Amino acid sequence: MSAELMGSVALFEFVADNPLVVMEPFDFILDPARMADMGQMIAVNSAVQIDLSGQVNAESVNGRQISGVGGSFDFVRGALDSPGGRVVVALPSEAGRGRFSRIVAQLDPGAPVSIPRHHVQTVVTEHGIAHLEGLSLRGRAEALIAIASPDFREELAASLPYLEDKARVTSRAEACP
Amino acid sequence: VTVPAKRMRLCLVGSDGLVLRGDRRSPDGQEPRGEVVLLHGAGQTHHSWSKTSERLAACGWAVTAYDARGHGDSDWHPEGNYSMAALAEDLAAVIGSLAQRPVLVGASMGGVTALTALQHQPDAALGVALVDVVIELDPNGVERILSFMSAHAGGFDSLEEVAVAIESYRPTRARERRLEGLRKNVREREDGRYYWHWDPRIVTGPSSRANERRSLITDQITIPTLIIRGRESDVVSPEGVDDMLRRIPHATSVDVSGTGHMIAGDDNDRFARVLTDFLDRLAPESRTATDGHPQKVGTHMPVTMTAAEAVGTLGPLDHVLLPPGCSEAVAIQRELVAQRDRLAGMSIASGLLLGDYEFLEDAKYRYSTWHVMGPVRDRIASGDVSFFPIRASSVVSLFTDGHLPLDVVVVHVSSPDRHGFCSFGVSASYPMTVARVAPKVIALVNAKMPRVFGSARMHVSEFDILVEVDEPLIEYRGTAIDDISATIGTRLCRSVSAAFRRRCSSPSRRPAVVASRCGGWGLTASSHSSNRACSGPVHGQRS
Numbered sequence: 001m002s003a004e005l006m007g008s009v010a011l012f013e014f015v016a017d018n019p020l021v022v023m024e025p026f027d028f029i030l031d032p033a034r035m036a037d038m039g040q041m042i043a044v045n046s047a048v049q050i051d052l053s054g055q056v057n058a059e060s061v062n063g064r065q066i067s068g069v070g071g072s073f074d075f076v077r078g079a080l081d082s083p084g085g086r087v088v089v090a091l092p093s094e095a096g097r098g099r100f101s102r103i104v105a106q107l108d109p110g111a112p113v114s115i116p117r118h119h120v121q122t123v124v125t126e127h128g129i130a131h132l133e134g135l136s137l138r139g140r141a142e143a144l145i146a147i148a149s150p151d152f153r154e155e156l157a158a159s160l161p162y163l164e165d166k167a168r169v170t171s172r173a174e175a176c177p
Numbered sequence: 178v179t180v181p182a183k184r185m186r187l188c189l190v191g192s193d194g195l196v197l198r199g200d201r202r203s204p205d206g207q208e209p210r211g212e213v214v215l216l217h218g219a220g221q222t223h224h225s226w227s228k229t230s231e232r233l234a235a236c237g238w239a240v241t242a243y244d245a246r247g248h249g250d251s252d253w254h255p256e257g258n259y260s261m262a263a264l265a266e267d268l269a270a271v272i273g274s275l276a277q278r279p280v281l282v283g284a285s286m287g288g289v290t291a292l293t294a295l296q297h298q299p300d301a302a303l304g305v306a307l308v309d310v311v312i313e314l315d316p317n318g319v320e321r322i323l324s325f326m327s328a329h330a331g332g333f334d335s336l337e338e339v340a341v342a343i344e345s346y347r348p349t350r351a352r353e354r355r356l357e358g359l360r361k362n363v364r365e366r367e368d369g370r371y372y373w374h375w376d377p378r379i380v381t382g383p384s385s386r387a388n389e390r391r392s393l394i395t396d397q398i399t400i401p402t403l404i405i406r407g408r409e410s411d412v413v414s415p416e417g418v419d420d421m422l423r424r425i426p427h428a429t430s431v432d433v434s435g436t437g438h439m440i441a442g443d444d445n446d447r448f449a450r451v452l453t454d455f456l457d458r459l460a461p462e463s464r465t466a467t468d469g470h471p472q473k474v475g476t477h478m479p480v481t482m483t484a485a486e487a488v489g490t491l492g493p494l495d496h497v498l499l500p501p502g503c504s505e506a507v508a509i510q511r512e513l514v515a516q517r518d519r520l521a522g523m524s525i526a527s528g529l530l531l532g533d534y535e536f537l538e539d540a541k542y543r544y545s546t547w548h549v550m551g552p553v554r555d556r557i558a559s560g561d562v563s564f565f566p567i568r569a570s571s572v573v574s575l576f577t578d579g580h581l582p583l584d585v586v587v588v589h590v591s592s593p594d595r596h597g598f599c600s601f602g603v604s605a606s607y608p609m610t611v612a613r614v615a616p617k618v619i620a621l622v623n624a625k626m627p628r629v630f631g632s633a634r635m636h637v638s639e640f641d642i643l644v645e646v647d648e649p650l651i652e653y654r655g656t657a658i659d660d661i662s663a664t665i666g667t668r669l670c671r672s673v674s675a676a677f678r679r680r681c682s683s684p685s686r687r688p689a690v691v692a693s694r695c696g697g698w699g700l701t702a703s704s705h706s707s708n709r710a711c712s713g714p715v716h717g718q719r720s
Contacts, residue, residue, distance in 0.1 A: 001631075003569075003606040006502050006531070006653035012603060016627030023605035023631040030570040042673055059549075059566075065557045068529075068548035071569035090669055092661045112566065122672070126664040129672050 003029040003071070030071055035078025041085040043075035045115065048095075049102045052141035052160065054117035054132050056089055063110030076119050086121055093125040093149040101152035103144050105159035123147065138162055181205040182234035189274060191246060192266030193258070198250035199223040199243030202234035209239035211303065211460045212279035214271060216287025217242070218310075218439075220326045220375055222249030224361045225284070228445045229452070236453055241279070243271060245286070247376035249361075257378035261389040265293035272301050280459055282452065284308035284441065285322075285412070289390050292398075299397035304459045306403045306452060309413050309438050311421040312393055318412030318438065319387070321346070327380045332370035339363055339371060347439065395424045402428035403455045407436035407443065408582070433616075434582050435494040447584075450616055479620070479640040487619050487644045488512035493522040495584040498576065498611055501528030501548070504589040504604030505651045506621045508644065510536055517541040526581060528572065528607065531651045537562070545581065547572055573610045586615040590635065591626040592645075598634045602626040603650070605633030617641045625649055 001022045005011060015021045028034070035041045047056045048066070059067050079085040091102050103125070107113070123130040123144060130143035138160075145156045183205040189197045200223065203209050213233055215226040223242035230240040244251035246267055247259050254263070268290050272279060281302045283291040288310035294301060325346045333339050336356040343359075363371040402425050406413050418430045431451050436443035482490075488509060491497060500506055513520070513536045521541045529548035536542055537556060545563040546553060556562040565575065576583045588608045590599035599622060601609050612618045612635065620640040624647040637643065658666075 004502050005603040008652045008654070009649070012503070012625075012627050012650060015603065015629050017629075019630055021629060021631075023601065023603070023629045023633045025605050025610045025633060026569055026573055026607055027610060028632070029605075030568075044669065064554060065549050065564055066554055068546075068564075069566065069568055070548060073568050074570045086673070088669065088673075090665050092665065124665050124669045124672070126661045126668075129668055 001029065026071075030074035030078070032074070032078045032081055035075070035085075036081035036083075039083045039085070041075075041079045041082030042088060043072075043079035043086070044088045044090055045072040045075065047089050047091045047102065047114070049104050049107060049111070050089060050091065050120075050123060050144065051104055051107050051117075052144050052156065053137055054120040054123070054140050054144070055107060055113045056115040056117075056120060057107045057111040058114035060108065060111050062108050069112075069114050072114060076115055080119060087115070087119055088122045088124060089115065089120055090124040093127055093147065094151075098149070098151065101149055101156065103148040103152070103156065105156060182231070184234075187241065187243060189243060189271055191251075191270050192263060193254065195246050195252040195254060195267070197243045197246065197252070197267060197271070199241065200230075201239065201241045202230050203239035204234060204237050207237070210237040211239070211456075212275045212277055213238045213240045213456070214268070214275075214279045214281050214302075215240060215242040216268065216281065216283035216290050217245065217248070218285030218287055219322065219379060220248075220373070221284070222361060222374060224249070225439075225442060229282075229441050229449060232445075232449045233453070233456070236456075238456065241271065241275070245290070247379050249374050253376040253378075257376065257381075259376070259379045259386070261289055261293045261386050264290040265297065268294045269298065269301065278303050280304045280306070280456060282306045282308065283310065285310045285438065286386075289386075289393070292393050292395065293389065295398055295400070296394055299399065302400055304401040304403070304455070305398070306405060306455055307421075308405050308448075309407050309410050309440050311404065311413050311417040312390055312395075312424065313417045313420045314387075314390075314412055315414050315417065318410065321411065322438075323380055326373070326375070327377070329373065330377055332366070332368075332372040333363065334370065336360070336363070336371065347437070398425055399427070401455070401459060403451075404428055404430040405440060405448070405451055406430060406432050407438055407440045408432045408434045409437040410440075412438045432579070432582075434496065434584055435492075447616055479637055479643045481643045481645060484508040484512045484621075484644050484646070485515070487642045488516050488520075490617075490619075490642065491516075491520060491523060491585060493520055495520075496524040496526070496582040497585045497587065498583060498608070498615070499525060499527035499530075499587050500589045500604055500608040501606065502531065502604050503650050503653060504602065504608070504626070505530050505532055506587045506589045507532065507651055508646050508648060509587050509619065509621055513542070514538075524582070526575075531653055547575075569606065572607045576611045577614050583611070583615055585617045585619060586612040587619045587621065588612050588635070588640075589621045589623060589626060591628045592622055592624050593637050594628065597637045599637060600626070600628040601633035601635075602629050605629075605631060609633050609635060612639070619644065621646060623648060623650070 001024060003024060003026050005015060045058065047058045048061055050056050058072060059065060059069060076087050079087050093102060094100065095102050121133050125147045128147040130147050132140050132143060135143060141160055145153050148156055182202050184200055184202045187199045187201045191197045215230060217223055217225045222244050226242045230242050233240045245264055247253050279302055281291040288307040291305050295305065329342055336359050339359045340356060362374055364374055365371055404418055404421055406418055422428055422430060433440050433444065433447050433451060441448045517539060524543040526545040529550050534552040537544055540561060545565065547565040547567050549557060553562050557564045575581050586608060591602050593599050618640045619642045622643050622645045
């Protein structure tokens, strides 16, 4: 079920007269009450960057608007209200062919917070999964550094005074699933 | 469906035995759908309704329009009684002469006349449309009307002078070139000079009429009520409309863009559209379905045009909403580019587009969006494009709640099925919901748009213009799933199913994975099979 489909001719042919696919307008698809009723609603959104406390910027690079918030937050809201639901942010750990970390000490100046940190439950990168629920600021930072690109972990750990215990951060990264 | 209409001169006797003159148009050779009475404003005559009554008669309505007492061809009252009560009694006499209860359509003073008549007899009409009039009028706008009406009491030397006087009141409209047409507004007296057609005593009694208006009681009005306001009106403010909606809570209101106090004269196309929608709801025309053809309903029979002609119906003052994503209206946008010099200044809004946004070149159009793609990033940074930082769920209300003006919605739909329904195919998000409230809908009917299940479909009779094409949809060209994205997807799926096994007591319930687009990264659920969807629901493409 969707409000908007984008793809190639193969997709257009697949959906034509296909009872497995249902298209409904925004007011139906994005209705949080309906998502909550479904249960087990898992909202997967990507991000431009996420800071060590879990704030997500999904819209801008260097203060420049590159996208909109779209339906992402509507799904976040539905997932939060859905029993067994989950708010997931999935993103590669690096950008610019490895020149930048997407997990950052601080968001870019002027970057909007597309998903606030108290709404983010799970973060996934190619290096692992961080579950932020029940974690303090320090715990969140450690969990997020653990799934950052190994090239940036040290720099990230150095950015916060209370993360001086580098060994602890590193051991956590090794234990990562 | 246009029906031939006949027209006859009308001579009625009003409340004090005054003779009221006007005309009546009705469908020729068939029973009318119902009666409509058109009431003009102060200083006008029934001729101000001529286009409107022609249109309504063509839609099957019997239309009566007459000159109010003291105006045009109707008698002047010997003692100068032009109170609202007297005008309302005239209206009651006119209603009494009709075969059935009419719908009342009153502009300005005509609207107050209708409300005054309904105060005494709330069920005298089927419905009432108030054309740029409420109870609390803007005193400055009223003053402008009165000073226009009271100037030139000494008459005019020539029709040219009359044209200049009218232009000074309505500076945004071109001066009347056909001077002979102005003879309807003046009377040539024996001294060879031209005088306004109205009794000057109308202007001297307005303060008591204003008091009558303010003391109107509307509690008894339960019939359908529509308030039509000219968006540029200096007589009716949005606060005036709000006040009216508090007095008549079941009333609805519509703003007509590009019009002032004289809505029907300023843009009769838009006015007629709003009015016929209201009338259709009061007396729906019987639907006749013919086998194999779309239903054609009431005044909504769409006209088939080329894309060039459809865009040719737009004007620089219009606000146009375009469909997003793979339903991008390529054929319409091509014409927007071709006709951009003529349409310079027109406002366009849309969600994300997959093409190159060529219509933005030369900065002819104003463009608003809530989703950003490569070609508009610079223009948002420079402020040339308006960006709305809103959630997808708020897009519809941007238009339906009137935050952004809206004149035309372009939709991109499949060919009609044998019942006349067109599917929105790959794009159900906002176009249909907004089209349902739009003054005008241009449908790009594309044989290549797939017909898809769900409620996202509209009937051809809901469209105004059909543009039929057989063109490939624009495709979204994402990059292939790279190793990193595949790893992320696999981890995510494993985690979700582990959590699912831990938490879910009922094994029959499967978790719902929903991917949405944001952050310049496309998260696209695989459309091929449920296995693939789980092995890699996440693949990212830089957009």
